[in-house]
Amino acid sequence: MREISVDLVRDAIKTMCIEANCILSDDVYQAIEKAKTTESSAVGRELLCQLTKNADIAKRDYMPICQDTGMAIIFLEIGQDVHFYGGYLEDAVNEGVRLGYEEGYLRKSIVKDPFIRVNTGDNTPAVIHTQIVPGDKVDITVAPKGFGSENMSRIFMMKPSDGIEGAKDAIVQAVKEAGPNPCPPMVVGVGCGGSFEKCALLAKKALLRPIGSVSPIPHIYEMEKELLERMNKTGIGPQGLGGNTTVLGVHVESFPTHIAGMPIAVNISCHVTRHTHTIL
Template sequence: MKKVYYEEIVKRVKDKSIEMNINMDKELKTLLERSIKEEDSSLAKEIMKDILLNQEIAQKEGIPLCQDTGIVVAFVNIGQDLTVYGGNVTDAINEGVSRGYKEGYLRKSIVECPLRRKNTKDNTPAIIYYDIVEGEQLSITLAAKGFGSENMSAVKMLKPSEGIEGVKKFILETIKNAGGNCCPPIVVGVGIGGTFDKAAQISKKALVRDLSDKNKDPYLRELEEELIQEINRLGIGPQGFGGKTTALAVKIETHPTHIAGLPVAVNINCHASRHVKIIL
Protein backbone atom coordinates (compact mmCIF):
# COMPACT_ATOMS: atom_id res chain seq x y z
CA MET A 1 0.00 0.00 0.00
CA LYS A 2 1.39 3.37 -1.06
CA LYS A 3 2.07 6.01 1.58
CA VAL A 4 1.59 9.73 1.03
CA TYR A 5 2.57 12.13 3.78
CA TYR A 6 0.49 15.06 4.98
CA GLU A 7 3.32 17.60 4.62
CA GLU A 8 3.97 16.50 1.05
CA ILE A 9 0.37 17.29 0.14
CA VAL A 10 0.58 20.64 1.94
CA LYS A 11 3.75 21.66 0.09
CA ARG A 12 2.46 20.70 -3.34
CA VAL A 13 -0.85 22.48 -2.81
CA LYS A 14 0.96 25.58 -1.49
CA ASP A 15 3.26 25.75 -4.53
CA LYS A 16 0.48 25.11 -7.04
CA SER A 17 -1.84 27.65 -5.40
CA ILE A 18 0.74 30.33 -6.18
CA GLU A 19 1.64 28.98 -9.60
CA MET A 20 -1.91 28.80 -10.95
CA ASN A 21 -2.56 32.44 -10.04
CA ILE A 22 0.53 33.71 -11.85
CA ASN A 23 0.91 31.57 -14.97
CA MET A 24 -1.64 31.46 -17.76
CA ASP A 25 -2.63 28.03 -19.03
CA LYS A 26 -0.58 27.32 -22.19
CA GLU A 27 -3.62 26.08 -24.09
CA LEU A 28 -5.51 29.23 -23.13
CA LYS A 29 -2.68 31.35 -24.47
CA THR A 30 -2.76 29.41 -27.74
CA LEU A 31 -6.52 29.95 -28.09
CA LEU A 32 -6.15 33.68 -27.45
CA GLU A 33 -3.38 33.98 -30.03
CA ARG A 34 -5.51 32.13 -32.58
CA SER A 35 -8.55 34.28 -31.76
CA ILE A 36 -6.55 37.47 -32.35
CA LYS A 37 -5.78 36.28 -35.87
CA GLU A 38 -9.40 35.31 -36.57
CA GLU A 39 -11.11 38.30 -34.92
CA ASP A 40 -12.54 41.02 -37.20
CA SER A 41 -12.90 43.75 -34.57
CA SER A 42 -9.75 45.82 -34.08
CA LEU A 43 -10.82 46.73 -30.54
CA ALA A 44 -11.37 43.05 -29.67
CA LYS A 45 -7.90 42.25 -31.04
CA GLU A 46 -6.30 44.93 -28.87
CA ILE A 47 -8.10 43.74 -25.75
CA MET A 48 -6.88 40.18 -26.26
CA LYS A 49 -3.37 41.47 -26.89
CA ASP A 50 -3.62 43.32 -23.57
CA ILE A 51 -4.69 40.08 -21.86
CA LEU A 52 -1.56 38.38 -23.20
CA LEU A 53 0.60 41.34 -22.18
CA ASN A 54 -0.91 41.16 -18.70
CA GLN A 55 0.17 37.50 -18.52
CA GLU A 56 3.74 38.38 -19.56
CA ILE A 57 3.95 41.03 -16.83
CA ALA A 58 2.42 38.71 -14.21
CA GLN A 59 4.90 35.96 -15.01
CA LYS A 60 7.88 38.31 -15.11
CA GLU A 61 6.97 40.09 -11.86
CA GLY A 62 5.59 37.03 -10.04
CA ILE A 63 2.23 38.69 -9.42
CA PRO A 64 -1.35 37.45 -9.98
CA LEU A 65 -3.00 37.51 -13.40
CA CYS A 66 -6.03 39.10 -11.74
CA GLN A 67 -6.66 40.82 -8.42
CA ASP A 68 -9.45 38.29 -7.78
CA THR A 69 -7.42 35.22 -6.87
CA GLY A 70 -10.64 33.33 -6.38
CA ILE A 71 -12.01 30.68 -4.12
CA VAL A 72 -10.01 27.46 -4.40
CA VAL A 73 -11.95 24.46 -5.70
CA ALA A 74 -10.34 21.03 -5.52
CA PHE A 75 -11.36 17.86 -7.31
CA VAL A 76 -9.66 14.95 -5.56
CA ASN A 77 -9.30 11.35 -6.72
CA ILE A 78 -8.04 9.08 -3.95
CA GLY A 79 -6.82 5.61 -4.79
CA GLN A 80 -8.38 3.02 -2.48
CA ASP A 81 -4.96 1.40 -2.00
CA LEU A 82 -3.35 4.62 -0.74
CA THR A 83 -2.79 5.71 2.85
CA VAL A 84 -2.20 9.29 4.02
CA TYR A 85 0.06 9.63 7.07
CA GLY A 86 0.25 12.53 9.49
CA GLY A 87 -3.21 13.98 8.96
CA ASN A 88 -6.18 13.94 6.60
CA VAL A 89 -6.43 15.14 3.01
CA THR A 90 -8.96 17.89 3.69
CA ASP A 91 -6.77 19.52 6.33
CA ALA A 92 -3.69 19.16 4.12
CA ILE A 93 -5.38 20.89 1.17
CA ASN A 94 -6.64 23.73 3.33
CA GLU A 95 -3.26 24.20 5.00
CA GLY A 96 -1.59 24.23 1.58
CA VAL A 97 -4.02 26.85 0.33
CA SER A 98 -3.51 28.92 3.49
CA ARG A 99 0.28 28.87 3.15
CA GLY A 100 0.17 29.51 -0.58
CA TYR A 101 -2.12 32.52 -0.36
CA LYS A 102 -0.13 33.99 2.53
CA GLU A 103 3.36 33.34 1.13
CA GLY A 104 2.33 34.27 -2.40
CA TYR A 105 0.73 37.55 -1.23
CA LEU A 106 -2.49 36.54 -2.96
CA ARG A 107 -5.76 38.25 -2.11
CA LYS A 108 -7.72 36.52 0.64
CA SER A 109 -11.35 36.57 -0.46
CA ILE A 110 -13.17 34.05 1.74
CA VAL A 111 -15.62 35.03 4.48
CA GLU A 112 -16.66 32.64 7.28
CA CYS A 113 -20.37 33.32 7.16
CA PRO A 114 -22.01 34.61 3.97
CA LEU A 115 -24.22 36.91 6.05
CA ARG A 116 -21.83 38.25 8.71
CA ARG A 117 -18.93 38.55 6.16
CA LYS A 118 -15.93 38.13 8.46
CA ASN A 119 -12.81 37.31 6.39
CA THR A 120 -10.95 34.08 7.24
CA LYS A 121 -7.70 35.89 6.29
CA ASP A 122 -6.07 32.91 4.53
CA ASN A 123 -8.51 32.11 1.67
CA THR A 124 -9.73 28.92 3.31
CA PRO A 125 -11.66 26.74 3.42
CA ALA A 126 -11.42 25.40 -0.11
CA ILE A 127 -14.38 23.73 -1.79
CA ILE A 128 -13.37 20.06 -2.07
CA TYR A 129 -14.99 17.21 -4.01
CA TYR A 130 -13.85 13.61 -3.55
CA ASP A 131 -13.95 10.46 -5.66
CA ILE A 132 -12.61 7.10 -4.45
CA VAL A 133 -10.94 5.33 -7.36
CA GLU A 134 -8.96 2.18 -7.98
CA GLY A 135 -5.20 2.13 -7.47
CA GLU A 136 -2.80 3.93 -5.17
CA GLN A 137 -2.59 7.41 -6.68
CA LEU A 138 -3.68 10.72 -5.20
CA SER A 139 -4.75 13.25 -7.82
CA ILE A 140 -5.72 16.80 -6.89
CA THR A 141 -6.97 19.29 -9.47
CA LEU A 142 -6.99 22.82 -8.08
CA ALA A 143 -8.87 25.74 -9.58
CA ALA A 144 -8.94 29.39 -8.56
CA LYS A 145 -12.51 30.49 -9.28
CA GLY A 146 -13.07 34.22 -9.47
CA PHE A 147 -16.51 35.56 -8.63
CA GLY A 148 -17.01 38.03 -11.45
CA SER A 149 -17.78 35.01 -13.62
CA GLU A 150 -19.14 32.80 -10.82
CA ASN A 151 -21.83 35.39 -10.07
CA MET A 152 -23.06 35.18 -13.66
CA SER A 153 -23.47 31.40 -13.56
CA ALA A 154 -26.89 29.76 -13.24
CA VAL A 155 -28.83 26.54 -12.62
CA LYS A 156 -32.28 25.75 -14.00
CA MET A 157 -34.56 22.77 -13.52
CA LEU A 158 -35.99 22.22 -17.00
CA LYS A 159 -38.89 19.94 -17.83
CA PRO A 160 -37.82 16.87 -19.83
CA SER A 161 -40.24 17.96 -22.55
CA GLU A 162 -38.09 21.06 -23.16
CA GLY A 163 -35.38 18.75 -24.47
CA ILE A 164 -32.18 19.77 -26.18
CA GLU A 165 -33.67 23.00 -27.54
CA GLY A 166 -34.58 24.08 -24.02
CA VAL A 167 -31.07 23.28 -22.84
CA LYS A 168 -29.48 25.34 -25.62
CA LYS A 169 -31.88 28.22 -25.04
CA PHE A 170 -31.03 28.36 -21.33
CA ILE A 171 -27.26 28.25 -21.98
CA LEU A 172 -27.41 31.06 -24.52
CA GLU A 173 -29.70 33.17 -22.32
CA THR A 174 -27.28 32.78 -19.41
CA ILE A 175 -24.32 33.94 -21.51
CA LYS A 176 -26.31 36.80 -23.03
CA ASN A 177 -27.45 38.00 -19.60
CA ALA A 178 -23.85 37.84 -18.33
CA GLY A 179 -22.64 40.12 -21.13
CA GLY A 180 -19.29 41.69 -20.29
CA ASN A 181 -19.71 41.20 -16.52
CA CYS A 182 -17.94 37.83 -16.61
CA CYS A 183 -14.76 39.20 -18.28
CA PRO A 184 -14.95 37.48 -21.67
CA PRO A 185 -13.57 35.77 -23.62
CA ILE A 186 -14.88 33.02 -21.41
CA VAL A 187 -14.73 29.27 -20.92
CA VAL A 188 -18.18 27.75 -20.40
CA GLY A 189 -18.78 24.66 -18.29
CA VAL A 190 -22.15 22.95 -18.67
CA GLY A 191 -23.56 20.25 -16.40
CA ILE A 192 -26.66 18.36 -17.52
CA GLY A 193 -28.48 15.80 -15.39
CA GLY A 194 -28.21 14.38 -11.91
CA THR A 195 -29.89 16.57 -9.30
CA PHE A 196 -29.93 20.33 -8.65
CA ASP A 197 -26.55 20.12 -6.86
CA LYS A 198 -24.97 17.47 -9.11
CA ALA A 199 -25.57 19.52 -12.25
CA ALA A 200 -23.76 22.46 -10.66
CA GLN A 201 -20.86 20.27 -9.51
CA ILE A 202 -20.24 18.70 -12.91
CA SER A 203 -20.55 22.07 -14.66
CA LYS A 204 -17.60 23.24 -12.57
CA LYS A 205 -15.74 19.99 -13.17
CA ALA A 206 -16.17 20.60 -16.90
CA LEU A 207 -14.13 23.80 -16.50
CA VAL A 208 -11.00 21.91 -15.42
CA ARG A 209 -10.90 19.75 -18.52
CA ASP A 210 -7.99 20.49 -20.84
CA LEU A 211 -9.08 23.17 -23.29
CA SER A 212 -7.91 21.04 -26.22
CA ASP A 213 -9.86 18.05 -24.92
CA LYS A 214 -12.60 16.78 -27.22
CA ASN A 215 -15.67 15.21 -25.65
CA LYS A 216 -15.52 11.42 -25.94
CA ASP A 217 -19.25 11.32 -26.70
CA PRO A 218 -19.75 12.31 -30.38
CA TYR A 219 -23.22 13.74 -29.62
CA LEU A 220 -21.89 15.97 -26.85
CA ARG A 221 -18.82 16.90 -28.87
CA GLU A 222 -21.07 18.13 -31.68
CA LEU A 223 -23.18 20.05 -29.16
CA GLU A 224 -20.07 21.74 -27.69
CA GLU A 225 -19.02 22.83 -31.17
CA GLU A 226 -22.50 24.10 -32.00
CA LEU A 227 -22.76 26.06 -28.76
CA ILE A 228 -19.44 27.86 -29.09
CA GLN A 229 -20.47 29.03 -32.54
CA GLU A 230 -23.85 30.21 -31.23
CA ILE A 231 -22.26 31.97 -28.24
CA ASN A 232 -19.75 33.77 -30.43
CA ARG A 233 -22.56 34.92 -32.72
CA LEU A 234 -24.00 36.87 -29.76
CA GLY A 235 -21.39 39.55 -30.47
CA ILE A 236 -20.52 40.25 -26.82
CA GLY A 237 -16.79 40.04 -27.53
CA PRO A 238 -13.76 40.53 -25.27
CA GLN A 239 -14.69 42.43 -22.09
CA GLY A 240 -18.12 43.08 -23.62
CA PHE A 241 -16.85 45.55 -26.25
CA GLY A 242 -18.08 43.58 -29.24
CA GLY A 243 -16.53 41.08 -31.59
CA LYS A 244 -16.84 37.42 -32.43
CA THR A 245 -14.65 36.11 -29.59
CA THR A 246 -17.00 35.75 -26.63
CA ALA A 247 -16.11 32.15 -25.70
CA LEU A 248 -12.87 30.25 -26.17
CA ALA A 249 -14.30 26.85 -25.26
CA VAL A 250 -17.49 25.08 -24.19
CA LYS A 251 -17.22 21.89 -22.12
CA ILE A 252 -20.20 19.66 -21.30
CA GLU A 253 -20.51 16.97 -18.64
CA THR A 254 -23.61 14.82 -18.08
CA HIS A 255 -24.92 12.53 -15.34
CA PRO A 256 -27.87 10.13 -15.19
CA THR A 257 -31.02 11.80 -13.89
CA HIS A 258 -34.64 11.14 -12.86
CA ILE A 259 -37.31 10.53 -15.51
CA ALA A 260 -39.10 13.70 -14.36
CA GLY A 261 -36.11 16.02 -14.47
CA LEU A 262 -33.67 17.83 -16.74
CA PRO A 263 -31.33 19.89 -14.51
CA VAL A 264 -28.93 22.20 -16.35
CA ALA A 265 -26.11 24.27 -14.86
CA VAL A 266 -23.97 26.84 -16.65
CA ASN A 267 -20.73 27.69 -14.88
CA ILE A 268 -18.87 30.56 -16.53
CA ASN A 269 -15.13 31.12 -16.21
CA CYS A 270 -13.45 34.37 -17.18
CA HIS A 271 -10.46 34.47 -19.51
CA ALA A 272 -8.18 33.81 -16.51
CA SER A 273 -9.11 30.13 -16.51
CA ARG A 274 -6.78 28.96 -13.74
CA HIS A 275 -6.33 25.33 -12.81
CA VAL A 276 -3.47 22.93 -12.12
CA LYS A 277 -3.10 19.22 -11.43
CA ILE A 278 -1.09 17.51 -8.68
CA ILE A 279 -0.23 13.80 -8.85
CA LEU A 280 1.18 12.03 -5.79
Protein backbone atom coordinates in the same frame (compact mmCIF):
# COMPACT_ATOMS: atom_id res chain seq x y z
CA MET B 1 -1.50 -0.09 0.74
CA ARG B 2 0.56 3.02 -0.04
CA GLU B 3 1.42 5.39 2.82
CA ILE B 4 1.38 9.11 1.97
CA SER B 5 2.16 11.92 4.40
CA VAL B 6 -0.43 14.67 4.40
CA ASP B 7 2.53 17.08 4.39
CA LEU B 8 3.13 16.06 0.78
CA VAL B 9 -0.43 17.04 -0.07
CA ARG B 10 -0.04 20.35 1.79
CA ASP B 11 3.16 21.23 -0.05
CA ALA B 12 1.71 20.32 -3.43
CA ILE B 13 -1.37 22.45 -2.84
CA LYS B 14 0.72 25.42 -1.71
CA THR B 15 2.83 25.38 -4.86
CA MET B 16 -0.16 24.79 -7.12
CA CYS B 17 -2.14 27.72 -5.66
CA ILE B 18 0.71 30.08 -6.54
CA GLU B 19 1.39 28.58 -9.97
CA ALA B 20 -2.26 28.53 -11.00
CA ASN B 21 -2.60 32.21 -10.16
CA CYS B 22 0.63 33.49 -11.70
CA ILE B 23 1.06 31.41 -14.83
CA LEU B 24 -1.71 31.39 -17.40
CA SER B 25 -2.09 27.79 -18.49
CA ASP B 26 -0.88 27.07 -21.97
CA ASP B 27 -4.27 26.00 -23.36
CA VAL B 28 -5.86 29.32 -22.37
CA TYR B 29 -2.89 31.34 -23.63
CA GLN B 30 -2.98 29.58 -26.99
CA ALA B 31 -6.75 30.05 -27.26
CA ILE B 32 -6.33 33.82 -26.79
CA GLU B 33 -3.47 33.87 -29.30
CA LYS B 34 -5.67 32.09 -31.83
CA ALA B 35 -8.56 34.48 -31.16
CA LYS B 36 -6.33 37.44 -32.05
CA THR B 37 -6.26 36.14 -35.61
CA THR B 38 -10.03 35.65 -35.90
CA GLU B 39 -11.46 38.56 -33.87
CA SER B 40 -13.34 40.96 -36.14
CA SER B 41 -13.28 44.04 -33.88
CA ALA B 42 -10.15 46.21 -33.75
CA VAL B 43 -10.87 47.13 -30.12
CA GLY B 44 -11.40 43.43 -29.43
CA ARG B 45 -8.04 42.54 -30.94
CA GLU B 46 -6.36 45.24 -28.86
CA LEU B 47 -8.00 43.87 -25.71
CA LEU B 48 -6.86 40.33 -26.52
CA CYS B 49 -3.32 41.65 -26.97
CA GLN B 50 -3.58 43.25 -23.52
CA LEU B 51 -4.53 39.88 -22.08
CA THR B 52 -1.47 38.03 -23.38
CA LYS B 53 0.74 41.00 -22.46
CA ASN B 54 -0.75 40.86 -18.96
CA ALA B 55 -0.06 37.12 -18.76
CA ASP B 56 3.55 37.73 -19.85
CA ILE B 57 4.04 40.36 -17.12
CA ALA B 58 2.45 38.09 -14.50
CA LYS B 59 4.76 35.22 -15.44
CA ARG B 60 7.84 37.46 -15.56
CA ASP B 61 7.19 39.12 -12.19
CA TYR B 62 5.52 36.03 -10.71
CA MET B 63 2.49 38.05 -9.69
CA PRO B 64 -1.20 37.14 -10.05
CA ILE B 65 -2.65 37.33 -13.57
CA CYS B 66 -5.78 38.79 -11.98
CA GLN B 67 -6.17 40.35 -8.52
CA ASP B 68 -9.13 38.08 -7.87
CA THR B 69 -7.06 35.04 -7.00
CA GLY B 70 -10.27 33.26 -6.28
CA MET B 71 -11.75 30.80 -3.89
CA ALA B 72 -9.53 27.71 -3.92
CA ILE B 73 -11.52 24.87 -5.49
CA ILE B 74 -9.68 21.61 -4.98
CA PHE B 75 -10.36 18.21 -6.47
CA LEU B 76 -8.76 15.16 -4.92
CA GLU B 77 -9.06 11.80 -6.63
CA ILE B 78 -7.77 9.40 -4.01
CA GLY B 79 -6.77 5.87 -4.88
CA GLN B 80 -8.53 3.44 -2.56
CA ASP B 81 -5.19 1.79 -1.75
CA VAL B 82 -3.79 4.99 -0.24
CA HIS B 83 -3.48 5.60 3.48
CA PHE B 84 -2.76 9.14 4.66
CA TYR B 85 -0.75 9.67 7.81
CA GLY B 86 0.44 12.68 9.80
CA GLY B 87 -2.89 14.45 10.27
CA TYR B 88 -6.33 15.04 8.82
CA LEU B 89 -6.34 15.39 5.03
CA GLU B 90 -8.66 18.41 4.86
CA ASP B 91 -6.59 20.27 7.43
CA ALA B 92 -3.52 19.66 5.28
CA VAL B 93 -5.31 20.95 2.19
CA ASN B 94 -6.38 24.13 3.97
CA GLU B 95 -2.90 24.58 5.38
CA GLY B 96 -1.53 24.34 1.82
CA VAL B 97 -4.01 27.00 0.68
CA ARG B 98 -3.13 29.23 3.62
CA LEU B 99 0.62 28.98 2.92
CA GLY B 100 0.19 29.40 -0.83
CA TYR B 101 -1.95 32.52 -0.54
CA GLU B 102 0.39 34.03 2.04
CA GLU B 103 3.73 33.22 0.44
CA GLY B 104 2.48 33.89 -3.08
CA TYR B 105 1.10 37.36 -2.19
CA LEU B 106 -2.30 36.24 -3.41
CA ARG B 107 -5.46 38.08 -2.41
CA LYS B 108 -7.46 36.79 0.52
CA SER B 109 -11.04 36.85 -0.69
CA ILE B 110 -12.97 34.60 1.66
CA VAL B 111 -15.46 35.81 4.28
CA LYS B 112 -16.39 33.61 7.22
CA ASP B 113 -20.13 33.81 6.78
CA PRO B 114 -22.30 34.79 3.79
CA PHE B 115 -24.19 37.30 5.93
CA ILE B 116 -21.67 38.36 8.57
CA ARG B 117 -18.95 39.19 6.12
CA VAL B 118 -15.66 39.08 8.02
CA ASN B 119 -12.60 38.11 6.00
CA THR B 120 -10.94 34.91 7.24
CA GLY B 121 -7.58 36.51 6.43
CA ASP B 122 -5.92 33.50 4.83
CA ASN B 123 -8.25 32.54 1.98
CA THR B 124 -9.40 29.38 3.75
CA PRO B 125 -11.44 27.31 3.81
CA ALA B 126 -11.04 25.80 0.37
CA VAL B 127 -13.91 24.04 -1.37
CA ILE B 128 -12.76 20.44 -1.42
CA HIS B 129 -14.20 17.71 -3.63
CA THR B 130 -12.91 14.22 -2.94
CA GLN B 131 -13.54 11.09 -4.92
CA ILE B 132 -12.34 7.57 -4.20
CA VAL B 133 -10.90 5.91 -7.30
CA PRO B 134 -9.08 2.63 -8.00
CA GLY B 135 -5.31 2.47 -7.48
CA ASP B 136 -2.74 3.98 -5.14
CA LYS B 137 -2.24 7.47 -6.55
CA VAL B 138 -3.56 10.87 -5.44
CA ASP B 139 -4.63 13.08 -8.29
CA ILE B 140 -4.83 16.78 -7.28
CA THR B 141 -6.39 19.61 -9.24
CA VAL B 142 -6.30 23.18 -7.96
CA ALA B 143 -8.69 25.54 -9.73
CA PRO B 144 -8.91 28.95 -8.03
CA LYS B 145 -12.19 30.53 -9.13
CA GLY B 146 -12.88 34.25 -9.36
CA PHE B 147 -16.37 35.42 -8.54
CA GLY B 148 -16.93 37.99 -11.28
CA SER B 149 -17.69 35.02 -13.47
CA GLU B 150 -18.94 32.67 -10.74
CA ASN B 151 -21.76 35.15 -10.03
CA MET B 152 -22.94 34.84 -13.64
CA SER B 153 -23.39 31.05 -13.41
CA ARG B 154 -26.86 29.54 -13.57
CA ILE B 155 -28.71 26.31 -12.86
CA PHE B 156 -31.92 25.26 -14.61
CA MET B 157 -34.14 22.38 -13.52
CA MET B 158 -35.60 21.77 -16.99
CA LYS B 159 -38.30 19.39 -18.13
CA PRO B 160 -37.55 16.35 -20.31
CA SER B 161 -39.92 17.86 -22.91
CA ASP B 162 -37.60 20.88 -23.23
CA GLY B 163 -35.15 18.52 -24.95
CA ILE B 164 -31.64 19.28 -26.12
CA GLU B 165 -32.83 22.35 -28.04
CA GLY B 166 -34.36 23.84 -24.90
CA ALA B 167 -31.14 23.12 -23.01
CA LYS B 168 -29.03 24.82 -25.66
CA ASP B 169 -31.27 27.89 -25.65
CA ALA B 170 -31.05 28.18 -21.86
CA ILE B 171 -27.25 27.83 -21.91
CA VAL B 172 -26.84 30.49 -24.63
CA GLN B 173 -29.26 32.75 -22.74
CA ALA B 174 -27.10 32.46 -19.60
CA VAL B 175 -24.10 33.68 -21.61
CA LYS B 176 -26.10 36.55 -23.13
CA GLU B 177 -27.28 37.66 -19.71
CA ALA B 178 -23.74 37.47 -18.34
CA GLY B 179 -22.74 39.93 -21.07
CA PRO B 180 -19.72 42.05 -20.13
CA ASN B 181 -19.72 41.08 -16.42
CA PRO B 182 -17.66 37.86 -16.28
CA CYS B 183 -14.64 39.27 -18.18
CA PRO B 184 -15.26 37.80 -21.63
CA PRO B 185 -13.90 36.01 -23.54
CA MET B 186 -15.38 33.39 -21.23
CA VAL B 187 -14.90 29.69 -20.82
CA VAL B 188 -18.22 27.94 -20.30
CA GLY B 189 -18.59 24.69 -18.37
CA VAL B 190 -21.92 22.90 -18.71
CA GLY B 191 -23.27 20.01 -16.68
CA CYS B 192 -26.28 18.07 -17.97
CA GLY B 193 -28.22 15.46 -16.03
CA GLY B 194 -27.61 13.90 -12.64
CA SER B 195 -29.30 15.69 -9.76
CA PHE B 196 -29.35 19.32 -8.62
CA GLU B 197 -25.85 19.23 -7.10
CA LYS B 198 -24.41 16.68 -9.52
CA CYS B 199 -24.99 18.83 -12.59
CA ALA B 200 -23.39 21.83 -10.87
CA LEU B 201 -20.34 19.72 -10.06
CA LEU B 202 -20.21 18.44 -13.65
CA ALA B 203 -20.27 22.04 -14.89
CA LYS B 204 -17.36 22.91 -12.61
CA LYS B 205 -15.44 19.83 -13.74
CA ALA B 206 -16.08 20.76 -17.37
CA LEU B 207 -14.05 23.94 -16.74
CA LEU B 208 -11.04 21.79 -15.85
CA ARG B 209 -10.84 20.32 -19.34
CA PRO B 210 -8.16 21.86 -21.56
CA ILE B 211 -9.63 24.39 -23.97
CA GLY B 212 -10.06 22.77 -27.35
CA SER B 213 -10.72 19.31 -25.93
CA VAL B 214 -13.96 17.77 -27.15
CA SER B 215 -16.53 15.40 -25.75
CA PRO B 216 -16.16 11.76 -26.85
CA ILE B 217 -19.98 11.44 -26.96
CA PRO B 218 -21.18 12.27 -30.50
CA HIS B 219 -24.34 14.28 -29.65
CA ILE B 220 -22.56 16.13 -26.82
CA TYR B 221 -19.69 16.90 -29.18
CA GLU B 222 -22.20 18.37 -31.65
CA MET B 223 -23.78 20.34 -28.82
CA GLU B 224 -20.42 21.82 -27.80
CA LYS B 225 -19.71 22.83 -31.39
CA GLU B 226 -23.11 24.47 -31.86
CA LEU B 227 -22.97 26.29 -28.50
CA LEU B 228 -19.53 27.71 -29.26
CA GLU B 229 -20.74 28.98 -32.61
CA ARG B 230 -23.94 30.50 -31.24
CA MET B 231 -22.18 32.17 -28.30
CA ASN B 232 -19.60 33.73 -30.59
CA LYS B 233 -22.41 35.13 -32.72
CA THR B 234 -23.97 37.01 -29.80
CA GLY B 235 -21.69 39.98 -30.51
CA ILE B 236 -20.65 40.40 -26.86
CA GLY B 237 -16.95 40.08 -27.69
CA PRO B 238 -13.87 40.74 -25.56
CA GLN B 239 -14.83 42.65 -22.38
CA GLY B 240 -18.36 43.00 -23.75
CA LEU B 241 -17.29 45.76 -26.12
CA GLY B 242 -18.33 43.91 -29.25
CA GLY B 243 -16.73 41.22 -31.37
CA ASN B 244 -16.87 37.58 -32.27
CA THR B 245 -14.68 36.24 -29.44
CA THR B 246 -17.26 35.90 -26.67
CA VAL B 247 -16.13 32.47 -25.52
CA LEU B 248 -12.81 30.64 -25.85
CA GLY B 249 -14.32 27.24 -25.19
CA VAL B 250 -17.50 25.39 -24.26
CA HIS B 251 -17.19 22.08 -22.48
CA VAL B 252 -20.22 19.91 -21.78
CA GLU B 253 -20.29 16.97 -19.38
CA SER B 254 -23.31 14.70 -19.00
CA PHE B 255 -24.57 12.06 -16.58
CA PRO B 256 -27.63 9.78 -16.31
CA THR B 257 -30.62 11.46 -14.71
CA HIS B 258 -34.14 10.81 -13.35
CA ILE B 259 -37.11 10.04 -15.63
CA ALA B 260 -38.76 13.29 -14.49
CA GLY B 261 -35.83 15.66 -14.84
CA MET B 262 -33.25 17.37 -17.03
CA PRO B 263 -31.01 19.51 -14.78
CA ILE B 264 -28.67 21.87 -16.63
CA ALA B 265 -25.93 23.87 -14.92
CA VAL B 266 -23.86 26.58 -16.57
CA ASN B 267 -20.64 27.50 -14.79
CA ILE B 268 -19.21 30.60 -16.37
CA SER B 269 -15.52 31.33 -16.14
CA CYS B 270 -13.30 34.14 -17.37
CA HIS B 271 -10.34 34.34 -19.73
CA VAL B 272 -8.03 33.48 -16.82
CA THR B 273 -9.73 30.10 -16.15
CA ARG B 274 -7.16 28.55 -13.83
CA HIS B 275 -6.43 24.89 -13.43
CA THR B 276 -3.28 23.06 -12.37
CA HIS B 277 -2.96 19.37 -11.93
CA THR B 278 -0.50 16.95 -10.40
CA ILE B 279 -0.32 13.31 -9.38
CA LEU B 280 1.29 12.10 -6.16
